[in-house]
Amino acid sequence: MQDKDWVERLAARDEAAFRELYEAHADRIYRLCLRMLQNRQEAEDAAQEIFLRILAALPQFRADAQLSSWIYRITLNYCLNLQRQRKVKRWLSLEWLELQPEAAHPDEGAERRIEREEESALLTAAINRLPERQRTALILFRFEEKSYQEIAAILGCSLTAVESRIFQAKKNLGKLLAKALKDTSFA
């Protein structure tokens, strides 16, 4: 369905359009909220508010932009505002570890699974310590698998700025991870 069709059908309170919009975007909105907020309940509450904002703002959506980019931007802005207001913990939430699905690696042994979880925890903790702009750009690039062009559209900045933010993010992430690995005698 064309993006502009959503707008017209939702303006007419079309239930089917609402269901389609929800199914098309709910998982990625919730996943991004979860990654940003690292708390299941907060992520669910945030996803609900974000959907309502999207529905309310849809009449203002410009058809020249991509709907998914616009939705990503609303989601990120909402989560970042929430983080600033609530001063969300920047260290690793234990709940985040529980959210890692075991089914993704069904054949691995217990030892490797623990090691992978520890590595995942290290990566998340290091990403959480990055400056906000670098963190958001890296999350979109690394976890949402967005291209630089898409990230530029979502964040409303130039391609050069995206390149710079991701480069700096990787540089800082490398330092943080190297330090964390040495401190925990991983290496």
Place this chain on the structure above:
Amino acid sequence: MRHRTIQNMLLLFREGRLEAERHRQVAEHIEQCAPCRVLAERLGRIYGAPATDRAVTAPAALYPRVRARWQSQPAGIPASAHIRSAWSTALMPLGPGRSLAAAVLLLAAIGAGLILGALPNEAPAVVDQNQPWKEVFYTDMLQADNTHSYYQVVEDLYKPAAAEEK
């Protein structure tokens, strides 16, 4: 180069984001240095691991919650009634009404300060018309500095007058 300098560049090295000369230096180093080589492999594995949260889906309870809220909202409400952008949140953290009231109060306080600051400093009420300096000076000195006695103040005040008479 020192180990720490190399280690800080290992992720960029693994990602092929270093300049050619730097890349060569790091490659040479990790070829000879086992701990840095192990660290580089570990960093590459951690950063390159597939994102496990791709399998995470929105909870089933979310849909009825969003739907119920959407249905309870009257149709045709302008988006501006619901949306507060990052900028407006940053500029008006208390909401538009309270922020405006706070801004008015702040401006009034600044204005009052400017007006009061522009007024001439008037001397306090004088008790003795023949010796006006006494009350003024005595009060000021006591407030400013407790080490001056009333008599020292009077003496100091007379000194210039006595010199002029001579």
